[in-house]
Amino acid sequence: MLLELKDVTLMYGRIQALHGISLSVGQGEIVALIGANGAGKSTTMRAISGLRPVAQGTITFNGEDITKLRADLRVVRGVSQSPEGRGIFPGMSVRENLEMGAYTRRNRAEINEDLDRVFTLFPRLKEREKQVGGTMSGGEQQMLAVGRALMSRPKLLLLDEPSMGLAPMLIQQIFDIVVEINQQGTTVLLVEQNAQQALSRAHRAYVLETGEIVKSGTGAELLTDPSVKDAYLGVA
Structure with a gap:
């Protein structure tokens, strides 16, 4: 795996934002993280990029433990x-x-x-x-x-809410470009509230709720999962 998080816990002061999450991103994949506002999606991204220190757990990138590596050195790593x-x-x-x-x-x-x-x-x-x-x-x-x-x-591109605040036509365009970037050889981890767009393009995906991963599967599986449809796709 290109990226692996194992039992990652992250605190904001006394508030626990991530509760021992584990996820992986394979070379050449588009992996999506979906969830409601405040679920911990952006916090997960900050942990990976080194902008927030983790309290427990490990982050491995390209076979190297980067859990305590400075953010700028993570950029150098890819x-x-x-x-x-x-x-x-x-x-x-x-x-x-x-x-x-x-x-x-x-x-x-x-x-x-x-x-x-x-x-x-x-x-x-x-x-x-x-x-x-x-x-x-x-x-x-x-x-x-x-x-x-x-x-x-980069070897791994972290995209945090790329469609936020955009008109529908532009959202489509941004996601098409994400796929093109991936096809050119860049692995992508995508955090996105627009679950329909994200899941329809992701190879795999994780669902985050209040700092915990509650579901994972292929993008296609989660698109048809009744509980995901009900919670994130506006479909009963």
Whole structure:
């Protein structure tokens, strides 16, 4: 497995946010984490990227125990996150934002290759290359956040709520691009409230409820699971 969490517990002060969760992501997979607001999805992502320390349990990436590794060193190892709320640099241009994603890298030719790749995936960013990030629409900022995460040439791309606040047509487009990124060889762990879109594209998925994994299976299995349909797909 490329990524493995074993019995991971995480605290916010005295509040236990994750209750011994275990999950895995295999090389080349799209794995989805679905659940209601406050279920612990984003917290799980922060644990993996190193933004929050875990209280107990282990996180293994590419065969290495990274449980206590600093966040910036996880990026160097190949873990890159597009955070919830996008988190772009509003005063920087599109190109400058993308180049910030490559801050750990030195090979200029490879960086330029990846800029071209991002501009091919997101032609809108190429059109707005010199535009300041903060003046762009929500959909464009989301594309920029995903593009910036790709600039570190990750082995594992963490996507936290990529469809949040987007119009339906753009949601479809973002998910199609996630599939394309995966087909180009990048493994994806996807946190998403739009369960229908996530499960229809994920190879496997986990359902989180109040910091615990209550269900797992293939994307197709969970799409047809009565309790998942009832809770997350708006279908009785």
